[in-house]
Amino acid sequence: xxxxxxxxxxxxxxxxxxxxxxxxxxxxxxxxxxxxxxxxxxxxxxxxxxxxxxxxxxxxxxxxxxxxxxxxxxxxxxxxxxxxxxxxxxxxxxxxxxxxxxxxxxxxxxxxx
Amino acid sequence: xxxxxxxxxxxxxxxxxxxxxxxxxxxxxxxxxxxxxxxxxxxxxxxxxxxxxxxxxxxxxxxxxxxxxxxxxxxxxxxxxxxxxxxxxxxxxxxxxxxxxxxxxxxxxxxxxx
Numbered sequence: 001x002x003x004x005x006x007x008x009x010x011x012x013x014x015x016x017x018x019x020x021x022x023x024x025x026x027x028x029x030x031x032x033x034x035x036x037x038x039x040x041x042x043x044x045x046x047x048x049x050x051x052x053x054x055x056x057x058x059x060x061x062x063x064x065x066x067x068x069x070x071x072x073x074x075x076x077x078x079x080x081x082x083x084x085x086x087x088x089x090x091x092x093x094x095x096x097x098x099x100x101x102x103x104x105x106x107x108x109x110x111x112x113x
Numbered sequence: 114x115x116x117x118x119x120x121x122x123x124x125x126x127x128x129x130x131x132x133x134x135x136x137x138x139x140x141x142x143x144x145x146x147x148x149x150x151x152x153x154x155x156x157x158x159x160x161x162x163x164x165x166x167x168x169x170x171x172x173x174x175x176x177x178x179x180x181x182x183x184x185x186x187x188x189x190x191x192x193x194x195x196x197x198x199x200x201x202x203x204x205x206x207x208x209x210x211x212x213x214x215x216x217x218x219x220x221x222x223x224x225x226x227x
């Protein structure tokens with residue numbers, strides 16, 4: 001069955017530290033890839049997405065993600081986190097040609113000021 | 114991107130009762146979806162709300178338990194019927210239009226069943 005794994009369930013960082021959140025999926029075909037963020041008390045928002053082309057995609061607020069097809073991965077990165085990045089981050093995979101999104105279980109990030 | 118609102122934002126219900134959740138999108142969209150997010154778990158797709166026809170349910174979800182309506186291209190409802198404490202969850206509405214291969218989400222409805 002198709003699945004998405006986010007291995008880090010909880011991450012605690014100090015401000016200015018670098019961030020990398022892992023996302024791996026199991027699907028052999030072409031996929032569209034997404035990272036969503038949910039800030040405390042707010043709804044799920046799109047952070048960035050990858051459909052095709054340059055495997056390094058840049059999103060809002062200084063986030064970026066790299067699609068490595070051979071590793072079935074789409075890891076999220078930010079070189080220097082801020083306290084305001086405290087949120088829950090979800091990776092999602094959409095097999096091309098379908099409407100279904102398969103979500104990971106999410107990673108709770110806490111940034112200490 | 115579409116702006117999506119949901120009502121109610123939260124509710125506490127007694128077991129055996131039903132709750133209808135409304136989802137309103139600020140523009141016409143081709144597809145609307147309903148998800149469930151149980152505590153500590155990922156988002157799970159319940160069904161696709163089809164305009165003018167019956168919803169398409171995912172494995173493990175049935176129409177009798179989660180009846181869905183979609184009378185037009187901007188509005189949908191999800192009813193959680195004959196609730197039990199296991200139905201306590203966040204229910205999310207999302208939409209996707211024909212051009213963007215991206216789903217946008219509403220704020221969710223937090224349901225607690227006692």
